[in-house]
Amino acid sequence: MSTSALEEKPFVTMASSTSTPSTQLPLSNISRLMKASLPASSPSLKLSSPTKTMMQDIVSEFILFVTAEAQERAEAQRRSTLNGDDVLYALEVLGFRDYERVGKVWLSRYRIATQQNDHAASSRASGKRSRSDEGDDTSKTSKASRKS
Numbered sequence: 001m002s003t004s005a006l007e008e009k010p011f012v013t014m015a016s017s018t019s020t021p022s023t024q025l026p027l028s029n030i031s032r033l034m035k036a037s038l039p040a041s042s043p044s045l046k047l048s049s050p051t052k053t054m055m056q057d058i059v060s061e062f063i064l065f066v067t068a069e070a071q072e073r074a075e076a077q078r079r080s081t082l083n084g085d086d087v088l089y090a091l092e093v094l095g096f097r098d099y100e101r102v103g104k105v106w107l108s109r110y111r112i113a114t115q116q117n118d119h120a121a122s123s124r125a126s127g128k129r130s131r132s133d134e135g136d137d138t139s140k141t142s143k144a145s146r147k148s
Helices: 003-008 014-018 027-037 049-076 084-093 097-135 137-147
Strands: none
Touching (some): 027 049, 049 084
């Protein structure tokens, strides 16, 4: 087989053969991320369209790969919902330990921030209730009538 024949064959991966465009990340997002990672010292450096498309396929395949492993864990535990711990487990099992370590830190910080936001929201809501109770004359009179 000649070299030119190899060059004519399209780049085929599991993602491109099984994914539809709706299951892939938007090319504009991939392009933006790739451009942001280029060195600032090379502002004239451009990304070819095939390069962006290839990266889109790779990223989509990576997501499918990790998600499939996470799904196996959830099914083994008879759960129908994947969570962050499933994804971290999949990353570790598949050999992406560096990403798993960073993911654990991120997930922990995310959970703390979510708890703080939930607590702040419930505090604001209870503060609104107590203020509305103070301003409601009917509640004051009904409280006074209950005391007597």
